[in-house]
Amino acid sequence: MARIAPLLLVMLLAACAEDRAPASTNPAIEAATPEAAEVTRTSDVVHLDFEVGSFAGWSTKRLVAAYSADVETQRVRTGRYAARFELRHGDRVSEGWRAELRDPYNALYDRDTWYGFSTYLPLDYPDHDYSCVFAQWHDQAAVGEGSGKPPIAHRIMAGRFYVTTEASPTATTNPLDKGVPYETMRAIKGVWHDFVYRVRWSRSDDAEIEMWKDGERIFGYRGPLGYADETKGPYFKFGMYCGDDVREPHVVYHDNYGRGLSYQDVDPSLTRVP
């Protein structure tokens, strides 16, 4: 029995890992103070576009290492900075293989929330037949309750870019309603793409999604979305998340995340001066 105790201690420390700041010497990550995140959490319109040269305003606890995310000056959509994300073999945090930043804001129900961001996949982004997620809207589980699959996930698999939805009366990893409101075979490597989403979150069956890609309206959806029993609305994350442990590094760039009350508020093609 005496040999089990150290193992239990290691397991407990691992279980608590999500609540610790990442072990990092990355100044961009260390600049993401709780105070800045609190401002983000309570504001209707925010632009977390990295133009402050750091991840101020974001939650960074889903980054395992200094390389998981950094501010980037060579490959940017607009302005001086973007963010580079890298997911390597074994990068597991918060119960998944991920390198993600979270917008601390919980969306309000029964009103429109607009989101915009730009994404760049490098030409050597690996082709694979498992699903990876660049951006997702995740349910906000109450303390002590389990999380569900993300109500909206913005994915790539086998060279296809697509969007999935999930809905159920309660948060679950096997929701009753699954949807694929958008899929395409478009090649998306080597160029920036601008995405804008309008989401009307609802705990009834009348939620709405509209999505624009590079200024063109791509799809609309109306129906069940998310988990009807939740108190707080979903939150946004982006970076790189894969359903399996990756065999080779996956790199993606994001820029110009905005959240607001109109298309204009969040248009990721605009250059904003901080």
Ligand SMILES: [Ca+2]
């Ligand atoms: Ca930028």
